[in-house]
Amino acid sequence: MDAAPEPERLDIHNSEIPVLCRSCEARHRGICGALTPVELTQLSRHTVKQKVESDRELVSAGEEVKHYSNVLSGVVKLTRLMADGRQQIVGLQFAPDFVGRPFRRSSEVSAEAATEVKLCSFPKQAMDDMIAASPDLERRLYQQALEELDEAREWILTLGRKTAAEKVASFLLMIAENVDPDGIAGGRPIRFELPLKRADIADFLGLTIETVSRQITKLRKAGVILVEHNRTVTVPSLSRLRERCEVDAG
Amino acid sequence: MDAAPEPERLDIHNSEIPVLCRSCEARHRGICGALTPVELTQLSRHTVKQKVESDRELVSAGEEVKHYSNVLSGVVKLTRLMADGRQQIVGLQFAPDFVGRPFRRSSEVSAEAATEVKLCSFPKQAMDDMIAASPDLERRLYQQALEELDEAREWILTLGRKTAAEKVASFLLMIAENVDPDGIAGGRPIRFELPLKRADIADFLGLTIETVSRQITKLRKAGVILVEHNRTVTVPSLSRLRERCEVDAG
DNA sequence: CGGTACCTTGAGCGGGATCAACCAGCGTGG
DNA sequence: CCACGCTGGTTGATCCCGCTCAAGGTACCG
CATH class of the missing domain: 1.10.10.10 (Winged helix-like DNA-binding domain superfamily/Winged helix DNA-binding domain)
Structure with a gap:
């Protein structure tokens, strides 16, 4: 039978990675590291890489969210606003953090670019399907959520005391x-x-x-x-x- | 409450549920709702139901955690302590919340009973194995983590502004x-x-x-x-x- | 009874907010 | 080129909310 030499398999492997992702800084970090080439390809079909200038709003509090994003560079601030204008930043996200709130159509917080931000965004639905299908992916998200929770509690101490x-x-x-x-x-x-x-x-x-x-x-x-x-x-x-x-x- | 329309089926069904769990208030809520009777049985083999009086420490900051718990009743406070004695509660957990931090051997926060607390605790290892094997279970935990994160951010606003x-x-x-x-x-x-x-x-x-x-x-x-x-x-x-x-x- | 844990109330102080002025950099338009 | 406005940052003067310190109250338990 025909041999399957290593170098070739590697080439094939690489060619399976979507063009969009090949040079991505966050390719092996964050949630993307949990995806198989096939999943990556599937997701990348709907994915848009974009650059957002400072102070632009990514997600507006209370509005339905249609996209999730991965931060590739820059900083995203999550803010909450009170009726009388008082404002509080409730979280900061750096590369390669995932921005979004699975299992909810919207949330109370809005997300805004604190600096110029490069990000990779994909439709919520496609991602939700993939989460449901891939326990590995869900585990990554769970881990990130736990880390954000740790950080949030760290800041609760800071703010309170x-x-x-x-x-x-x-x-x-x-x-x-x-x-x-x-x-x-x-x-x-x-x-x-x-x-x-x-x-x-x-x-x-x-x-x-x-x-x-x-x-x-x-x-x-x-x-x-x-x-x-x-x-x-x-x-x-x-x-x-x-x-x-x-x-x-x- | 339990108006059982089909007594027989219910009996058969119930017989698969571990004795420990049959009368549990949190049986269908929290993470237990995600477990099959078989899983429940497996987990309950190592499970201890206990009553803890007010102010007793459940988990001590920085120490290795060997058990997770489910809160059945009462309130657990998560606290952080500063070197000079300043203290801050960084989270409150009610029934049927899960107490524990998967993917870490310990954490900076300690958990203490704020009231008399009834809880169901099981060894970390057994639970970790089950999490790895059951995507449903992991999803529940993920959802709870996200909700805790939402709450934490709500309190960040409160504390800050x-x-x-x-x-x-x-x-x-x-x-x-x-x-x-x-x-x-x-x-x-x-x-x-x-x-x-x-x-x-x-x-x-x-x-x-x-x-x-x-x-x-x-x-x-x-x-x-x-x-x-x-x-x-x-x-x-x-x-x-x-x-x-x-x-x-x- | 006295002791202790928990809570309330008062008097005074100080850290951070508020209000206000000013400065530096920078893009725009005359 | 300078004048101008605008954004972002600093600094000063004053005020007030919440902290500190202190005393006293109430319920419970030996």
């Missing part, structure tokens, strides 16, 4: 850790662009713009962070920043 | 709605026992005991609620209570 100074430090730490996920930098300085403007940070931390600004200034003057052009932050020592997250240093 | 008066009103509303899940009471008064003492309410809302007490007094004097023996609350009109959740009435 920390001072303004601690809140701002905690926020900066979260961003820094997101930039350098597994402490690869070791003791080296970490430098990054803040994905949120002051108003968003305030909405995230349950503070006002002015308080956020003052606390950032205080951290800067204390040498815990360096700030250039308002948005570029350098953290010389993660541990010094971490100290600021728990004790209201005098 | 509401005043003390609004926080307390929102808490009472949440409890009232939990007691009367689908507005069966219509316009009728709702009466219930507060499952949390003042200290817990404070930890839940990011306030102090004193502030909680003062706000409850204020609601009582305004006729929005009636309070007997500190813990028994009557809400004559849900909608009047609901008004207090958004607008800081003068």
Whole structure:
């Protein structure tokens, strides 16, 4: 019989991956990693990759959701709005997070691009069918939901019990850790662009713009962070920043 | 309740259900509803029903978890503690909620009985195996996680943007709605026992005991609620209570 | 009885909100 | 080129909500 040599199988394998996905940054991360080439192909048939500029709304609170998305780059903020205009960011999503709420037609939160965002979106129905058919996919989604829940609870502690100074430090730490996920930098300085403007940070931390600004200034003057052009932050020592997250240093 | 139209079939059916589960309040709700009689039997082999008195710790932050539980009655509080003693309740679980964190050996939160609690606990390993084998079960857990996430985000808004008066009103509303899940009471008064003492309410809302007490007094004097023996609350009109959740009435 | 757990109430203070002014960067149009 | 408005950020002065500290009340239990 005819031999099935390895290299060929690999070629065939690759050719099964949809063009759209081949160069995708999130191809092996997030939920896509749980899909077989066949499933990926099926899904990609309805998929649109798009770039969304900052401040554009992706999902509007209360409206029926027709699409899910994967974040490929940038940051999406999930916000809740009160009748009188008070606003709170209830979650932040980074690549390769999945944006959407299975098992509900709509939700109370709206999703908005905090920065320029690249994402991959697909029709809810197609995805729902695939979820129902693929336990692996559902498991990934479940895991992400649990991680978001952990994060949400972390922020509940921050919002409920920390001072303004601690809140701002905690926020900066979260961003820094997101930039350098597994402490690869070791003791080296970490430098990054803040994905949120002051108003968003305030909405995230349950503070006002002015308080956020003052606390950032205080951290800067204390040498815990360096700030250039308002948005570029350098953290010389993660541990010094971490100290600021728990004790209201005098 | 159980007006059995077909006694015989019911008997046969019942005989497949483990003894432990036959009279369980949560038998058809929560995750157990997703299990087949066979699975139920398998799981119940390692299951223990227990009663836990108020304030006993079920799961300790950071420690390895060996058991999951189902809440059959009572309220479990999930708390996070800071190094200096500040505490925050990050979640409340009612019957028939599932308590546990799949895919992690431990978590940052500890679980404590807020009231006397009846629960059904089973070894983590047995449950993990069953989750892996049963997509239906996993789906239930996923759905519960999403609902907890929705609730967590609701409370993030409350913690971040509401005043003390609004926080307390929102808490009472949440409890009232939990007691009367689908507005069966219509316009009728709702009466219930507060499952949390003042200290817990404070930890839940990011306030102090004193502030909680003062706000409850204020609601009582305004006729929005009636309070007997500190813990028994009557809400004559849900909608009047609901008004207090958004607008800081003068 | 006294002891303890839980709750309420009052007096005073302070952290963060509010109100207001100002600054820097940047795109637009004259 | 500068004038202009606009967005985003900083800083200062003042105010007030909720915290802190302190005292007292009530129910329950030995």
